Amino acid sequence: MSFETTGIIRVEDLRKLGLMPSEARMRKGPVVIVECVQRIPCDACVFACPFGAIVKENINDIPKVDFNKCIGCGACVLRCPGLAIFVVDLSVGNGKALVTVPYEMLPRPRVGLRAELLGRDGSSLGYSRIVKVVESKDKTYAVTVEVDEKLAMEVRGIRVMGDV
Amino acid sequence: MDLRIYNHPILEFKRDKEVYFYFNGKRIKGYSGETIAAALYASGYRRITKSPKYRRPRGVYCMIGKCSSCMVRLNGVPNVRSCIVPVENGMIVETQEGYGELPSSVNLENSEDWEEMETDVAVVGGGPAGLSAAIYAARVGANVLLMDENYRLGGQLIKQTHKFFGSKDLYSGIRGIEIARILEDEVRSLPNIEVMLGAEVFGFYEGRILGVLRDNRIVKVKAKTIVFATGASENFLVFENNDLPGVMGAGAAQTLMNVYGIKPGNSVLMVGAGNVGLIVSYQMLQAGIEVKAIVEAMPRIGGYVVHAAKVRRYGVPILTSHTIKRALGRDHVEGATIVKLDENWNEIPGSERDIEVDTICLAVGLNPSSQLLFQAGCEMRYIPELGGEVALRDENLETTVEGVFVAGDLSGIEEASTAILEGRIAGISAAMKVVGVSSEWIKKREEMKAMLKEIRSGPFSAKVVRGLRKALIGVVS
Numbered sequence: 001m002s003f004e005t006t007g008i009i010r011v012e013d014l015r016k017l018g019l020m021p022s023e024a025r026m027r028k029g030p031v032v033i034v035e036c037v038q039r040i041p042c043d044a045c046v047f048a049c050p051f052g053a054i055v056k057e058n059i060n061d062i063p064k065v066d067f068n069k070c071i072g073c074g075a076c077v078l079r080c081p082g083l084a085i086f087v088v089d090l091s092v093g094n095g096k097a098l099v100t101v102p103y104e105m106l107p108r109p110r111v112g113l114r115a116e117l118l119g120r121d122g123s124s125l126g127y128s129r130i131v132k133v134v135e136s137k138d139k140t141y142a143v144t145v146e147v148d149e150k151l152a153m154e155v156r157g158i159r160v161m162g163d164v
Numbered sequence: 165m166d167l168r169i170y171n172h173p174i175l176e177f178k179r180d181k182e183v184y185f186y187f188n189g190k191r192i193k194g195y196s197g198e199t200i201a202a203a204l205y206a207s208g209y210r211r212i213t214k215s216p217k218y219r220r221p222r223g224v225y226c227m228i229g230k231c232s233s234c235m236v237r238l239n240g241v242p243n244v245r246s247c248i249v250p251v252e253n254g255m256i257v258e259t260q261e262g263y264g265e266l267p268s269s270v271n272l273e274n275s276e277d278w279e280e281m282e283t284d285v286a287v288v289g290g291g292p293a294g295l296s297a298a299i300y301a302a303r304v305g306a307n308v309l310l311m312d313e314n315y316r317l318g319g320q321l322i323k324q325t326h327k328f329f330g331s332k333d334l335y336s337g338i339r340g341i342e343i344a345r346i347l348e349d350e351v352r353s354l355p356n357i358e359v360m361l362g363a364e365v366f367g368f369y370e371g372r373i374l375g376v377l378r379d380n381r382i383v384k385v386k387a388k389t390i391v392f393a394t395g396a397s398e399n400f401l402v403f404e405n406n407d408l409p410g411v412m413g414a415g416a417a418q419t420l421m422n423v424y425g426i427k428p429g430n431s432v433l434m435v436g437a438g439n440v441g442l443i444v445s446y447q448m449l450q451a452g453i454e455v456k457a458i459v460e461a462m463p464r465i466g467g468y469v470v471h472a473a474k475v476r477r478y479g480v481p482i483l484t485s486h487t488i489k490r491a492l493g494r495d496h497v498e499g500a501t502i503v504k505l506d507e508n509w510n511e512i513p514g515s516e517r518d519i520e521v522d523t524i525c526l527a528v529g530l531n532p533s534s535q536l537l538f539q540a541g542c543e544m545r546y547i548p549e550l551g552g553e554v555a556l557r558d559e560n561l562e563t564t565v566e567g568v569f570v571a572g573d574l575s576g577i578e579e580a581s582t583a584i585l586e587g588r589i590a591g592i593s594a595a596m597k598v599v600g601v602s603s604e605w606i607k608k609r610e611e612m613k614a615m616l617k618e619i620r621s622g623p624f625s626a627k628v629v630r631g632l633r634k635a636l637i638g639v640v641s
Contacts (some may be wrong), residue, residue, distance in 0.1 A: 040329060
């Protein structure tokens with residue numbers, strides 16, 4: 001079933017649209033995964049990127065990402081109105097990966113707090129600790145959690161648990 | 165009961181001044197800034213009034229003064245829209261019986277006691293289109309009178325906590341509430357714009373005179389040109405028990421949550437998976453409300469999949485080819501029966517399922533608020549792609565009545581970004597008709613048209629573009 005029926009974007013969808021970086025690039029360090037798969041009129045990510053790594057010729061185009069220019073800084077994660085941009089880092093080793101997700105819920109995230117890892121359909125993929133939090137001036141957070149490497153493309157949301 | 169929200173990830177609600185009023189003899193606490201319906205809702209009163217004929221329980225439906233679901237008697241005066249009148253100390257609010265009668269204290273002898281005003285450009289409606297029209301008309305050099313029946317500028321932007329799509333020049337990546345602030349600041353900084361709030365434009369009369377009701381007094385506004393930007397109202401849907409309190413527009417729920425900081429309920433069924441249904445569902449999660457399901461009669465999600473993905477990640481099911489069959493409950497919503505549809509939109513027998521919810525939100529499209537255009541004599545056409553009855557207009561958004569312009573959802577249901585551009589085009593055009601044509605502004609107007617064209621070039625705009633073709637008249641160079 002397509003994402004138009006399920007509301008769930010799959011890795012295959014991203015690959016088809018050229019939005020998946022190569023595995024080699026992902027192993028090198030943090031890189032952006034722009035999960036914006038429909039032609040919609042928006043250019044927020046283009047102007048958010050300080051490196052010019054995201055391009056749209058027509059405002060309705062699907063974003064084109066230059067994965068070599070992208071350093072995975074996450075500036076676009078905080079700006080995207082669709083909350084559709086994530087950062088994945090497979091350079092961690094030990095079978096682990098870092099995933100950065102946009103977050104606009106309560107409780108507010110803090111480094112060290114426990115978080116439930118949520119899959120693309122909201123299913124629980126386990127628990128982890130928050131290792132990094134960046135806050136935008138308009139109250140969006142980019143929250144980084146450590147996950148099993150095989151879940152790097154599956155964890156797309158978190159539920160922040162209170163202090164333990 | 166207190167349904168007020170005290171912690172929110174995006175919003176802070178100021179509730180500095182307590183206000184006490186009476187509802188059917190009971191003393192109710194509200195806060196200044198809340199409307200009567202909002203304060204009642206917060207205190208657990210979902211049933212505010214009764215239907216005039218069958219005396220069925222009635223609550224809020226639109227929360228922005230567009231429907232008549234919440235009309236009460238206020239200090240003896242009937243048919244007051246409780247959703248837009250701010251609470252004041254000592255108000256006496258009563259459930260209305262029947263259609264209501266004028267209180268004996270109203271003196272019709274004084275009905276000639278009106279005020280008169282004149283302006284170059286009158287702008288009706290202070291949402292994104294109206295604000296932009298006022299700003300650009302003023303920049304061109306016209307004197308502008310901007311009117312809105314609400315007590316705040318911004319239209320529906322004031323409840324849009326999400327960041328907007330669109331282009332950088334149209335505030336992409338910025339929250340709607342912030343865009344409202346930016347546009348309002350600009351309006352307030354222009355000395356040739358006068359803002360009149362709490363001003364209900366109720367009529368259009370010969371000679372481009374607008375009848376305006378403010379503080380129970382009539383103001384006659386004579387305008388050289390007029391930009392109508394009155395927005396739209398939420399569509400209703402036919403199903404059993406659809407008038408139960410607790411069935412409301414998704415936008416109404418959004419107003420309760422994001423403008424007044426009041427939970428519309430604790431568990432919700434959302435009907436409609438267009439952008440409004442998806443966005444409001446997400447904002448409900450942000451307010452700590454459970455969204456049990458989103459049902460969509462179409463076989464596919466109508467809104468942007470990025471919005472759908474946001475709610476799916478929190479486990480909210482989106483059931484395509486499903487619709488609501490009935491609302492359950494006697495006095496207020498206690499549940500909903502949903503049903504699966506086949507490819508011919510027929511209910512599949514035996515597929516009914518009851519869901520326990522206390523609120524049902526309808527996100528089934530919007531309908532342009534075009535009543536004043538009919539009165540003005542504009543040639544109107546029913547164009548389903550634009551949401552309903554719209555005025556025929558030329559490229560500069562002038563209708564068939566000279567000097568009368570339209571912009572925003574009123575000219576066809578679309579997005580805030582296109583409303584802003586249309587407002588600019590209509591504002592420039594309306595002002596040039598008064599102060600004279602300038603090549604510089606014609607050039608700017610052409611730039612706006614080019615931006616509109618680019619924004620509308622995507623697949624999600626195809627339907628609107630088809631509709632606009634039917635609404636366009638005249639040939640403009």
